[in-house]
Amino acid sequence: MLKTSPPKWADRFLEWYCNPALLEHIQGDIHELYQRSLRARNGRMADCLFIWNVFRFFRWSNIKRSRKNSSSSFMMYKNYFTVFKRGFVKQKGYSFLNIFGLAIGIACFLLISLYVRDEYSFDRMHAKADRIYRVHEIFESDGVGERSASLPFPVAEALQNDHESQILKYVRFFNLQAPVLPLATIDNTKEFHEARLFFTDSTFFDVFDFRILKGDTKSALSKTNSIVLTESMARKYFGDEDPMGKYLRFHGNTNLLVTGVLEDVPANTHFQFDFLVSFQTLKAFYDGAFPTSWHWNPCWTYLLLKDRESAAPLEAAMPAFVQKYFPEFIRNDISLKLFPLTDIHLKSHMDYEIQPNSSLTTVYVFVSIAVFVLLIACINFVNLSTARATKRAKEVGMRKTLGGQRAQLITQFLFESMMLCLLSVLIAILIVAIALPAFNSLTEKNIPITILLERYFLGLLILLPLSVGVISGAYPAFVLSSFKPITALKSTINQERGATFRKALVIVQFSLSIILLIGTGVAIDQLDMLQQSDTGFTRKNIIMIPVTRSPIAKNYESLKAEFLRNPNTLSVTGVEEILGAKHQVGSFLFEGLTESRPFPRLNTRHDFIKTFDIPLVAGRDYSEDIVTDDSLALMVNEQFVKQMGWKSNEEALGKTFDQRSNRVIIGVVKDFNFTSRHQPIRPLVLDLNTTERGFEIRIKYLAVKISGKDIPETISWMQQQWKAQIPGWPFQYFFLENNLENLYKAENKMSKITLIFSGLSILVACLGLFGLSTFTAEQRKKEMSIRKVLGGSDTEIFMLFSKRFFLLILISNLVAFPLAYILMKQWLATFAYQVNIDFTLFLFAALAAVGIAFITICYQALRAAHTNPAEVLKNE
């Protein structure tokens, strides 16, 4: 067959791009040339030439101009706005529902993003924050030991000496390991126990950027016996007077000169303090020089590195450093790690943190909740808009007939959805402003409303309506603009377009809400279990009295005797840390070990297990009659026996320690949770300490078990006895169970917040369901009326109406259950003690969802069942 026509695709390409006015003669010309070249040469050359010409003609002047008429676009938007306003006013109910649902979703999103941003902003106010690292010490063998955030005194200086090129400065914090320290004005008119007093190096201001109001950062902490305090502390001790140059009496015997006043420490730092005392002052406490022990690790140590890249090589040099300086018996169990300052708040979960930190998982959970709620709100929006699409069919038909292009229609509907979103955002901001104080108290933060004016949030606020508007509005826009004019104008079609898609969306909505509900339920369960379940020792009715460094040493026995005289005081003992919250670690060399190993340890006084009702499973308790108990005897717990590989508790009795045959284990106690239930029970050594010096650092608290009767009287009686024995030292106390609740503060907060937000998400989902059902009721008015006329009973109509929605909820449940299960298992894995996921919870959540949905639909279903058919059908 002879080739007579040029390649079709090139031709079509030309037709596509070419301006119609020029198309005819251009196309004609190249066809003519084609024929000529066909005659002159062969077909292939002609083809090539043709294609070449087509591409050569692809010039700006030949290309189709878009048909948009830009001059009238301003007027068009004005028209869109007018139409939007009219539509809004005409259907106030729906529009309001739509906006309100979206506003709630956006408000939740905003609140959570405020929270997350605050969490991420911790410690970033320091200019050198990216070069500041904290050194952590991990002292472990066989997985038992401590992961400490604090180090021995000499480490910092030795590090800087050895690695001068990398470490610019170091700062240490030390608070005598005392929970509170006493401070008073020089004339003793005001005296308080301060919990946030720290000793720190003079390089403090070189590393951290806290604003100083009075005084000079270079010299404020360089001399011995100087103290720097915050504004509110200055007011507390000195009223309105200028504190500079005045003295404060520390510990009843040391006068500290005030050399500076700082601005109050902002909430978003991982450690908060009220007082800083110069490090040199400590020398007086330790006989003229800093402690040189490489074993005792009480100082939080921060390093300012030359640059970020120095961190990795420095950390690599740590093992050698440890070998060089640390004493032989612990050298091989210690590793030092560098931890960036900005990561501490969210990621550091070491022992002996200055303050409890938040966790990254909580942040992730909140972010996912925020996204869920926003998604549900957007789905609402999409659903309602598409459902109402048919009402606007005529308008779309008219616009298309009068020359509107599809692009214009899409623009119109996107514009409308963006306007709705804008209104929602405005309402959301209002909701956030109102809810912020409550939210602040719930999350224990202090987020000011003005933070919304920050660049980041302004950007977010502008981006939100745009993106949510586009995402939520895209589908309805496309659906609406696709109406064919003829079918749209011909008759009022009540056919529901895109019903399946809407159903899918409702299923997604409700699944998300159900997952949130189940999640909340599991979180609450877990929290309950953590808090309530048996920790193995008594927590109720135990009063703890901080006694560190108080002059109780000489009077302990007499004080104890006096306390016990009251019939309501059942038992008195002393303990190293708050039982159930914290413990210390000590190195012990037991029979069967080649070198001493770190073990969790608690120093106690007599009657420890009696006070806390800890059962003794083998051997005997420490006895006041046996004087040598405090140096020749030790008690351990069951887990310890297991860890050492001894076959029974009885076998443990008589095992020696410290390589002396007269030092033996005398008793084994039942396992109890001496630290929070975030961790499993580890081996424990209970060490009796009856020395007077013990009160300086080993025994921090007195624990008094009371009977629970006449508590106020018992306490005031104890206070009297205290005053009599130890005058000049304020009596402070707290209940053990109150304190232990704080262990689970993070989970508590989280469960409260998830509860509120899942409630909100169900609310939003139901708003959507309500709107949808209202709409469907209207749509199917005629159908229902006809059914009634033909003899359908009220109940039948009701069931018919509700059935389709119930099916959707049922499917949502089925979808949600496995997903919720998987997510919950993952979250629970972060806990050492996990609650069993209760399946009745799933059932309960399902019922709750069905119930709430039922109530929502009920109203509409009833109305549909009770409409007078005559009213509806009279126009037919």
Add this chain to the structure above:
Amino acid sequence: MDEIEKQAGRNMNISAVHAVLTRLEDKGFVTSKMGDPTQERGGRRKRIFLLTASGKRALEEVNELRNQLFNQIPKVALQFKLV
């Protein structure tokens, strides 16, 4: 296009010709009208360009300018002798 090929020996692309003619038309030097459809072009009409009076004048001006410039070249510059 064919003439240039025949006389000057160089190829011209049809789209270049179109572009030039369109520019000349915008300047008013040529006018165009649609010719008759032919079989060879698949039934499409051809655009026929005709010179206008101002076009003729422009041509003459250009030609005149060119000659003027050429005449100003000194004879000496045009003589190439082997030295």
